[in-house]
Amino acid sequence: MTYRAPLKDMQFVMNELAGLESISQLPGYEDATPDTAQAVLEEAAKFNEQVVAPLNRAGDLNPSSWKDGVVTTTPGFSDAFRQFGEGGWQGVLHPSDFGGQGLPKLVATPCNEMLNAANLSFALCPLLTDGAIEALLTAGSDAQKETFLPKLISGEWTGTMNLTEPQAGSDLAAVRTRAEPQGDGTFKVFGTKIFITYGEHDMAENIVHLVLARTPNAPEGVKGISLFIVPKFLLNADGSLGERNDVHCVSIEHKLGIKASPTAVLQFGDHGGAIGTLVGEENRGLEYMFIMMNSARFSVGMQGIAVSERAYQQAVAFAKERVQSRPVDGSAREAVTIIHHPDVKRMLMTMRALIEGARSVAYVAAAASDIAHQHPDEGVRRQNMALYEFLVPVVKGWSTELSIDVTSLGVQVHGGMGFIEETGAAQHYRDARILPIYEGTTAIQANDLIGRKTVRDGGAMARAICAQIAETEAALGKHGGDAFTAVQAQLKQGREALEAVVEFVIGSAKADPNAVFAGSVPYLKLCGIVFSGWQFGRAMLVADAKRAEDPAFYDAKIATAHFFGQHILSQASAFRAAIVGGGAPANALTADQF
Amino acid sequence: MTYRAPLKDMQFVMNELAGLESISQLPGYEDATPDTAQAVLEEAAKFNEQVVAPLNRAGDLNPSSWKDGVVTTTPGFSDAFRQFGEGGWQGVLHPSDFGGQGLPKLVATPCNEMLNAANLSFALCPLLTDGAIEALLTAGSDAQKETFLPKLISGEWTGTMNLTEPQAGSDLAAVRTRAEPQGDGTFKVFGTKIFITYGEHDMAENIVHLVLARTPNAPEGVKGISLFIVPKFLLNADGSLGERNDVHCVSIEHKLGIKASPTAVLQFGDHGGAIGTLVGEENRGLEYMFIMMNSARFSVGMQGIAVSERAYQQAVAFAKERVQSRPVDGSAREAVTIIHHPDVKRMLMTMRALIEGARSVAYVAAAASDIAHQHPDEGVRRQNMALYEFLVPVVKGWSTELSIDVTSLGVQVHGGMGFIEETGAAQHYRDARILPIYEGTTAIQANDLIGRKTVRDGGAMARAICAQIAETEAALGKHGGDAFTAVQAQLKQGREALEAVVEFVIGSAKADPNAVFAGSVPYLKLCGIVFSGWQFGRAMLVADAKRAEDPAFYDAKIATAHFFGQHILSQASAFRAAIVGGGAPANALTADQF
Known part of the structure; x- marks a missing residue:
């Protein structure tokens, strides 16, 4: 098995952090109970693990080819796509009026993650089709909808x-x-x-x-x-x-x-x-295109998480098998599997922590989208739409940027074998590199985050999120204990850095746009780590409460949160320095001086 | 021209930071005056730009191939290697007794950088040959030296x-x-x-x-x-x-x-x-192999700098040509070349700052090696050997790790074009990926840095370097002015972080080796940024003094130092948190929990 869907973590995030229970109480989503969602995810896992994932390496070795205007895809792709359509997977989140399953985005998102982890290249076809469906649903005429939507949703x-x-x-x-x-x-x-x-x-x-x-x-x-x-x-x-x-x-x-x-x-x-x-x-084409783009941007963010998860699983499997060198603590006299070496553990923990953090933020964003569409209260809808729109560039930009680092670590864990194409780790590293580029580069996401999402509302949404983070900090402090207070401290400095940066962005966007936009990508990354840290803070509180049910799983969640705090969230103050004090030197050179 | 040797920056570092003038006063290096060095570098630039660099893309498209035990290299490689040998380039730093030029490592190092920037694949052949020469010089019998060295040094x-x-x-x-x-x-x-x-x-x-x-x-x-x-x-x-x-x-x-x-x-x-x-x-094979390895490790570090420089030059050229979007500050109503966009500048500055910092550290290390070999005073020799040996894992580990980020940014600057193989940016990204792996992974360098270089002497060399950094801080403070005090502040927090980490490493290596070694790579990276920041501090003082001679060059140096301080050196405290507080969660999971 080259990929196994991380169902346990997906369900933890979906149920405990993104609140599926309350999503399933929204009008229209009554069928999406946690039990149904679990059944859907299990089916998705089976299909993607067994049908789609085995084609991933084949696609790399035997890419699509062009001859006289005709494109022939990798052997097996066509058949797998037929099964994908027949299984109803294109329609998971689309309306039942046109043949879809009408499930919440929160349930569609893990399915989306699995498909992309199984095969990034394959998944792009449904990803773009989703965008076309969204655009036609919003802006198409009735005739266009009748003509095109059923065929797109069925995968024909x-x-x-x-x-x-x-x-x-x-x-x-x-x-x-x-x-x-x-x-x-x-x-x-x-x-x-x-x-x-x-x-x-x-x-x-x-x-x-x-x-x-x-x-x-x-x-x-x-x-x-x-x-x-x-x-x-x-x-x-x-x-x-x-x-x-x-x-x-x-x-x-x-x-x-x-x-x-x-x-x-x-x-x-x-x-x-x-x-x-x-x-x-x-x-009005641009406006409609943005509908497709927003859907596609979120999905590309999921691609980042997905390819990272795949690379992580491969690295873990290798680290558990490869025997090399004695342990540094002298606990064995013989060479051990490399997963026992502290630096290998650090690399695997870095991969894992980045993935789990980004997954939490993305699923929480998906839930916000669901509430924004289906909640009976207009104010709640509006607030959640603003939250979702704030998070989309972060999900897209952060999850894809980190996929470069994670897939690179995936190669590194393999040592020399990682550089050999047959190993397969290098494919993830190559595949991931497009993610921070297409559907809008990270800079384009970051400029959107600054312009439309932060400056336009005077920082209101950014501050509202910070206020929620402060509540999580308080809960962590109240809980106490080493890991919890360590994460609390890191989250506090992260949130304070973010608040300072938001004030800088709001205050200087007009007067010194070059300085502010030189900090746009660091601002996006700061949001990525602080929001991930926030979700880890929430996660460890849940994990602690449920620990007795499954100590190995929940202890690992708490340790991963702790690791994230010390190794990743700790970077917040550096981003602050880069953004608030780094704009002038970033812009200092003329083109000729480069 | 696909590569132009950065002679001006090389000479600045060689002369102003690494002190070529004083190296040329050591016995045996009398010929290596700054004028001679300049002439050598100009010849090296010509050869590498015109003969070696044009073969880089050809080598990627038409790699070495194997048939029935025979390996055929890329067309043109063989002829270029003959010219390399005939030009005396294999022998730059080897003794004249065996046909070499006997120049200091400080002069050989920029030549080495150019060769690698021109063509990483090609340069590996001389790189390994250098290692073999070093091992035979140290451990070979007279007969072995006579038999092999002249042929190796001549490139036959x-x-x-x-x-x-x-x-x-x-x-x-x-x-x-x-x-x-x-x-x-x-x-x-x-x-x-x-x-x-x-x-x-x-x-x-x-x-x-x-x-x-x-x-x-x-x-x-x-x-x-x-x-x-x-x-x-x-x-x-x-x-x-x-x-x-x-x-x-x-x-x-x-x-x-x-x-x-x-x-x-x-x-x-x-x-x-x-x-x-x-x-x-x-x-005693391992001991001799380490002679080859130390030479090769330093050279692989130079490979990291070299491929980064090549990727940087390509990104700058693209950014100066590609026209897209209006400037965010409204200074033009038409689309401009992308080098005018703040995020593109930030990316180019990041690449540039990482490269210049790493180059400075590497050249300073090369000078220490020269002093360690030729200085008449044994104490000075010993101190410089210890400094060089401390710096080798940092040069190897840090310069290669950053080459992943720099070549990745090189792709990103190109946007979608970066992902198309014909553009060439992707080759650097692929090529660079081996550098943190071969000749000892970054973890192996970092373990060496902790074990042999930090713990063995009780932190003496690490502290001695910190004391020198503090002197540079004082000089920056005395100078004053925005950029200088900003760098001073960042250098101070960086040096203090390093001091704290060294105390932690010394104090805990025995009691808690797993925690210490989980921080080994972060420690190596911390050394990389703090030493780079130190050299930038020294560089900006020189640049300020010489500014009138060439304002565009020296102003750029000061701005790059300032940028490095805010955007990169500012990460020091995050590394400190990862190392000092991150060992426990890094090691918390059992193999089964992954």
Whole structure:
């Protein structure tokens, strides 16, 4: 078994930290009881462990390939994707009206984590399809919903997001693809899109491209972008597949990692124009795209946690098997398995602590999203939506940044064997490297965190979170004991650092934007460690109360929390120094001085 | 030009921080004046920029290949290596008695950096040859020196280090290769060695394998290991190449990076026994191997700096070209080159600051080695040898660990393009990953730093360094001004953290070795940032004094020092918390709890 879903920790976080019980009392989620959720997770684990995970290495060795416009995926992918669709896994969180299971995001999120841990490359196809579904649910016409949603949710068709163009990476203002109205309600789309994940493949009958383009006379910049549906195959009046549309894959990229997932260059309209239909209103494409992006950003954050968990499990397995050197404490005269060496333990604990912390924050964010959608009280909905939106860039940015470190440690635990491709540890390290880049780089997440999420509300949400953290500190102090007071102290200095940084950001964003934005990524990382530390604080209180039920599990949770406090949360004051005092030197050099 | 040697910074460090002027006054180094050194560095730059660097990408695309025991290197490597030998570059620091140039390590080190920055895979062949030369210089008989050194120093032959065996990674006590005396002064060697860099190739006439093996009845463990010379081709009485020896390359590895450098599995003695001769005395092999290892460890540290510099240059070039998004401060209405965005500047400054700090520490260590070898006063020699030996694990461990972060940032600066192999940024990221592993993992360096370098002398050298740092703090305080007092404050907290950690290590190594060794890598990293910060402090004082000569250069140095203080040196207190308070939770879990 190359991957085993960490069901116990998932359930702990889902039930004890993210509050599934109370989510299942929200209107619409009545079916999502902890028991049902457990059954769903167990089924997901079985499918991902047995069907999807074994294809991970195969995908690396035998990536998607392109020939004459046709993309052939890794052997086995197509069949696994059919099973994925038939099992209902694409529809876990989508509405039952269109064939989905209508479960809360809190339940869909561990499923999502398992799928990504099993196979990052494979999981990208459903990930992008989810984004397309979200966008159509929000902005599609009834006819568009009827036509596309059931097929997307069943996994018969898949979806893509077409944003990037050769001249415009993250800068959507520079989009040049154009859409010309044909007078019959359709448009002809012309342009080139790059970096289109699963932009072409052989795993589904049809591909539903969602494409950003400009209509004639649209305003310049991001205010003149509209969103179009451009299916690979046009549809006949009866809904059956018709003519091949004028969108063609002219090449796929040769990448560092996630090699099984085809990254396409798509050419629209080279043979007369690709037929598309407008989604929602003209010139509101960016807004709709952000719906897809927010869903996708959260999911990419989960990818970071997922690949980290996979790398961790592989490192643990190796460390339990590999025999080398005597223990430093003289407790054995023979060489022992390396998991007994303190530095190997430190590396494994670092991996574990980063993963568990990030998982807790992400699942808590998912619960906030559920409350934001289904709570009867509008004020509660609004507050939770603000919390979720604050956390999305943190989940995306922090969980992916840490996946670089965790997968790197995964290689390191293997020593020389880690550098040999056959071992497989290197694949995680290569695969993870895209995560802090796509769906908005960490800097883009961090700028969002500063601009839209911190400055816009004058720091209100940031301060509200800090107030909650202070309550957890008080509870830890009240509990007492070495580990608890140590975490309390680290959490306090972390929260105070965050408060100081928020005041700096609010106070200086206008007067000295260069200094503030030089600190944006450190600010995001500070949020990542302080929020993780907060959840660890909550977790250790629960673990202590439940200890008798399962001492090995709960003791490990408390020790991991303690470790996180000393080894990771302790970095908070360094981030504070970097942000509050590091803006000037970060910006001091002119371009010529580099 | 894919790489341009940073001659200005190299000369600044060599002259102003490492004190070349005084090195050139030592007996034997009279020729190594700053003017001569400059000329040597300029020639090295020309050769590496024009001949070696262009082969870097070619080596990644077209790695060394194995067929029927023969290894064919990347086209161009063989010719470049011939030029390398003819140019005298293998002999820069080796004695003129055997055809070398006899220059100080301080001058050889920047040459070494350039070669590695130009091409990490290519540079490994000379790197291992250097180690073999050092071992033979120290422990070889006169006949062995006469036979092998001139050929190794001229680059006609190359050298290897054969330590690792399949069952014994870093654990040399487990070496099983055996050497049977033949009664004629030779031995027959039998065994399998793995991970042998340039263990087989087509770039030289002969390969001089230095092999660890056990003689019959040798004591168990590391005390029973002897060192043997096993040449690929045996030598005739007249010194000409004779019969092929019974050592054969049975395969090479498929690696994450440094693909051009063949990593061989060598089989000794499958056809009757490989003929070898003993180096030095029986059972002292480990001691001699450490001579090679210390040389190689320092050089691998330089590899970390080198690949980081290369990645930095590529990221800067991209950031100066790539146009995207308007500036956050509203200073332009159009999209600008991304080097104007604060987060891109922060990333480039991080890369730059880590590199310049590590370079300073490494060059200062090289100078200490020179003084340790050539100073007329024995006390001065001894003190400098202790300083050099303290610094070697830091140079190796810290410079290679940071190369992971720097090359990762190099990918990140490129955004999506960074993940595409054709861009080349990903190669550095892959190549760098071996550096914290080979020649002793970071944990092995850190254990050496704790055991042999800190505990053995009761912390004397560590405290002596701290005392010197305090002097630099005082000078910074006396100077005053924002940047200087900021660095002073960060250096002070860093040095105080280091002092506290040293006391903890000394006080607890015996009573609680597991806790101390769980902090060994954090301790090594703490040394890395504090020593770098120390050198930055010294550098900014020099820069200020010389500012008028070249304001752009010296202002950049001061700003980089200031940046290092706020963004990196500020992490010292987190390392202190991890080391002093983090040992217990690091060791808390049993193997089953992972």
